[in-house]
Amino acid sequence: MPGNNPAKPRKSPAQSRSRATVEAILDATAHILVNHGLAAASTNRIAEKAGVSIGSLYQYFPNKGALIAALRRRHAEAMRATILQLAGPAASAPLPQAVRSFIHALMQAHRIDPQLHRILALEAPRSDFADSRSDIDHDLRNAICALLESRRNEILPTDLPLAAAMLVRLTDALIHAAVIDNTLDATQQAVEGEIVRVVLRYLQGKVA
């Protein structure tokens, strides 16, 4: 009998409705950010685009900053998942292969929604709330630092935390240039190879 399924918890429909609303709001936010810019992303416009009343938006997000932060979190989570999936297995491979996998994973992660990534990374105010960008960077830094330490006798740099921090910034900047700003006048494949070379030469003085 439809409409009276005792297996489903009573609260479930309400929860799924809520979740759908939240997703619609986040989707609308991303859409407006990407297509009209941060300045155009007013809460009223977001609500309208989401097909939801402004009151509903504020039922789920206490203020605009929290909304942006949630979107940031969602996006960061997607990137993190991609990175983990693609780079995780390569952590124990020989260094050149590990670096190649890592760079590839980062580039793929940046391809999830490059325009959104650009706005969240560059324009959205950092001081708002729960900066997930620094979170992901921090995790990455730690992971890379560990990876370097496990091979400290194969590599040239001695201040490993510094090397790790620099690698994170460096790769991030180059990948942004390649994937997001497209200011490198070269195919993304070519750039990927060149980033690998930058990193391997920095770490080992050679590529192979």
Place this chain on the structure above:
Amino acid sequence: MPGNNPAKPRKSPAQSRSRATVEAILDATAHILVNHGLAAASTNRIAEKAGVSIGSLYQYFPNKGALIAALRRRHAEAMRATILQLAGPAASAPLPQAVRSFIHALMQAHRIDPQLHRILALEAPRSDFADSRSDIDHDLRNAICALLESRRNEILPTDLPLAAAMLVRLTDALIHAAVIDNTLDATQQAVEGEIVRVVLRYLQGKVA
């Protein structure tokens, strides 16, 4: 016409007054951006700080975007001058020395007004695509590309425009991290040396 001296004056005092007013407005803008943040930089507040009426501000700048753009231009010009002065002479030095000078020049340029640079680079909305940041980057890219080409037999990369573009982005990102965000947990001297190593190993496979 009485007193119409075609040499230069007559108009000059007015022009120098104008220039002084423009400078006062730009100074006030920079001061407020640095000390109170982008959100506090309203045109009325800028005019007040500059000791000028809001009407006068709009006599010199058609809108707020033009004001920010002018400040950006002025700041970029100061950086460009610093870079030219410090790195120019080293262009013909041996590669390691040239790289060292270049990196040092870039770091000094970022030390002119790091907080202003941060806001202009990351927070202030760029009004149109033809902005001064890409200008300075473009010039830098050309200069470096020329430098690489004049030593194409000493270096490993073969796609020199790509290498130049990557070096610009890479150094900029690392210098920002060191000078502006201070997120590298190391002294600026140490970072400067490490950036030099990244670049030289990328170019030559070795530092010396």
Place this chain on the structure above:
Amino acid sequence: MPGNNPAKPRKSPAQSRSRATVEAILDATAHILVNHGLAAASTNRIAEKAGVSIGSLYQYFPNKGALIAALRRRHAEAMRATILQLAGPAASAPLPQAVRSFIHALMQAHRIDPQLHRILALEAPRSDFADSRSDIDHDLRNAICALLESRRNEILPTDLPLAAAMLVRLTDALIHAAVIDNTLDATQQAVEGEIVRVVLRYLQGKVA
């Protein structure tokens, strides 16, 4: 009909549940008014505090004004009961004693929940003209008028309805100052004595 006991039950549990819900809502309203102020007393917050859904709140009260009015009524009823209990027996006492008892009863009534009384009396918007404050004042006025008339040869005022009305306002204002606003810079005991003197001198020209 099985189990249909005509005595009282069947309906009673539902009614008592209703009453309990209403009481919970009124309690929550009073609590929020006293502890967080009128501005914080939103219907949603009241419902939450009462452990009831916002829908249920509107099942029992057609709108917010009715809710406040009900709370006002409940509070007035409590005050009325206190006054009746404390002042009733003294109605037939000699005038000075009667006045003393009356004033004391009024002060005690204002001590039931002074903070709530303050908000209901001063801040909460009165929805319609037929409010309980005028009710209690009206009853009081009549009672006092009767008391004065039964002693019209002992007292100075001749327009007894006017005297009664003035006494009600006068005592109310002074008790508010003493118990609620505490703006008299004197102990409540001292104020009570002084109010008695004001009243007795007005009625008799002397205290004893």
Place this chain on the structure above:
Amino acid sequence: MPGNNPAKPRKSPAQSRSRATVEAILDATAHILVNHGLAAASTNRIAEKAGVSIGSLYQYFPNKGALIAALRRRHAEAMRATILQLAGPAASAPLPQAVRSFIHALMQAHRIDPQLHRILALEAPRSDFADSRSDIDHDLRNAICALLESRRNEILPTDLPLAAAMLVRLTDALIHAAVIDNTLDATQQAVEGEIVRVVLRYLQGKVA
């Protein structure tokens, strides 16, 4: 020649324009408070009624509270002037005459704009800013206390500060009842006489 009068200071027209705008805003505020109540007095509505843009309103008042406070101040000033003018001369008269003048002055002051007075006294939130009501009460209390002290051997009360405070509250409440709420069922003249009697009997045990 019209439009070029060098006798008038340059800033004068601007100042008079400003003053007119401020007055218009305060007038509009008072009008809306009186005719539509506190709840209807939104800043946008006030600006509209004043024939002024909402921006202008905020040029002269930093927030709504300051606007209400300014209105309160203006009204209190008018009342204070009336009281001073009518009661000032009587301060040195014999007590009965002084009391009569005082009460009369207070009643006249409350007749300036009774409805506005009612809203400012009862509904407008006290916690906002510069509570002029307490100011005027405080001044009154001090004035009356001084008056009582100069005649301490003619009067019955011994705690003069308390007596003064009570007289202020008492007269205020009775005048409100007479002039503003009109809940005394008597002519204002009759009430005025009766208030005088309350006060004189309290102070002297007799009226003459």
Place this chain on the structure above:
DNA sequence: TATGAATGAGTGTTCATTCAT
């Protein structure tokens, strides 16, 4: 009958920009 997600008119306030003087 109870629930709570959803509504949307309305609030106080800001600020880039204009224009009469």
Place this chain on the structure above:
DNA sequence: CATGAATGAACACTCATTCAT
């Protein structure tokens, strides 16, 4: 040319109330 009073669209956010479930 300079002034600064004036503008008003726009913003982030609230809350009494409704209604599908």
